[in-house]
Amino acid sequence: MRSSGPIIRSLFAVELRPPMLASVVVACYKHEAYIEECLETVYEQTFPDVELIVVDDHSPDKSFEIARRIVRKKSFARRFVSCTLVRNPLNLGAHCTWNRALSLAKGGMIFFLNSDDMFSKDRIRIFASQHGNEKLFFGFSAVEPIDEAGGRITTHQYPTILRYAIDRARITGSPLSWAFLDSQIAASTGNFVLSRELVRKVGLLSDLKYCHDWEYALRAVTMVEPRYVESDRYMYRLHSTNSYRNLSHVAENETKACMSSYCVHAIARRPVNRACLSPINFGEAFYKFIKLHPNFNYWMKQLYAPYQPDHRTVDWNEWTMPLAWR
Template identity: 40%
Template sequence: MLPSTSTKDHQRSMMPLVTVALPAYRHEAFIEETMLSVYHQTYDRIELVIVDDRSPDETLGVVQWLASRPWFRARFERVHVVQNEANVGAHASLNRAMALAEGEYISLLNSDDLYAPSRISRLVEVCRSSNVECAFTNVEPVNDAGHSIFSDSLAQSIALNPRRVIENLPSLSFGFLRYQLSSSTGNIFLSRELQQKIGGFINLRYCHDWDYMLRLISKVEPVYIDEPLYRYRFHDGNSFRSLSDVAEAESEVVLSRYYLQVLLGEVKNRKAPSPYNWPGAFEAIAGHFEVFDLWRQISGDYKAHFRTVDLRHKRNSSVGLYRSRFAALEFSAGTDGRSG
């Protein structure tokens, strides 16, 4: 016997509402396909919030046309489209979209990228079954036409780096010392409760998503789903192509902010990279990733702050273990999976 309509309605009402927060800017060629990838999700309860950042092209026009179609609106619990009064940048558009969210979970999406149909269903399933508040998935790099590409070295790095971290490092969050493992702002999925604790994105042009993930891992250990459920589009307009000149300076800002959290005791996630959570291993891994000198500059004589227990045995054994694993690592120098 098929379930009754009332049973289906009850089952649906028990599902958490997910807000897809979509900041849009100058992507008239891609935004319709992006919105349709949300429309075709297998998950039922979705609201769609789109914030256009005063796009100089027809991005807003395409958004408004599709969002006004009755068949499109009927699929969602709410479709909300707004435009900023002035161009304020990606970080501010993301913050506005998240502030408008009413869902229990917030799923970010870039206006040139795509969701695989089962993405939200899998993220909700994993977060609820594992009782976690933040997750991201493997990424499928695609070209302008939406076809998979793996010939590009950066595309390969994006797809493989999370797996390498899981195989070689003591925790998933350790990888964020070197990489923005989720690869893109749009690959971030988190509970609204956690988002309210973390706050918004800061005003960085290139590394705002990396900074956000480091702030997330300071509170919780994320979950990685090794399925290519986020389709990251490589094209000539990707921001990483035009903003690489600010990468080094912003990277130092981001890591300095995280290290300051460590020193202030604000890193509550016991799996997060810090010398207090992973004595010995932290020093070795940070050295391998070439970010230990910055830690020393910021922390000074941090050893004085270690917990008052004998950590020497754990430190010595950890260093030996992880140094042997480093020999097998093949992270590509200079490729950090930056988003566009």
């Protein structure tokens, strides 16, 4: 009779497999009207093993006090594997706040969340069930715009624009990483989901006021192809104090910084993600592919092409210094 020992041991090993821990990191700043609703959507997640980390960037309003009242509730704290709330000693900016939150996270998957936005109840469960075993993972979902009262906005063109960029990549057969070269198609830092290992490899968010999320995504896609959940699992709040409205005047300079960063990670060296747009990956075909991305094509001309030794047509001066590859 054939022994059932290996089968029993295999089943037993599966039962003993430790559950995956999901970390939700919340960057909070001056959102006293929204922080409670934001945290409630984390509390209501259908995925069981969650740690919550909230870092307040020295908000001048009552955001920190409201968050502290909520996390001190016994019923709230018991829901989480761990619950951490800290406050920056002074206002350090969004990138520092995210980086501090990431340094505290212990989960295998890390979910970013802005303090004025919300999760759908099944957001963590969907990502964990579909992608929880992937060592390197970068994902995001479709977004649903909401108003200041939390009501759904059906007339705004923002989600349509994002979906168009993603659909265009599918129609043309382009990798989704290429779509990030034109814009931040995930809409916000809060829509990012990364594996712990990818966070370790990508590193910290850069000191950019407006485009820190886009620059971070561009670094991530040089490591792994992004994955997209088509259903609306992130509620993105549009209100008068949105950072994209208040900081749009710095967008051009920071877009240049984003493209410079991508050149360093995907063009000046061999990228880990062999599908991302790079001359090392595609050779001469690279220069044809970039024509499909007008924004990237423009910035490539500004940042990369002028420094090709065989094609330089001007003398070196303060405006034509070579890129300082890191």
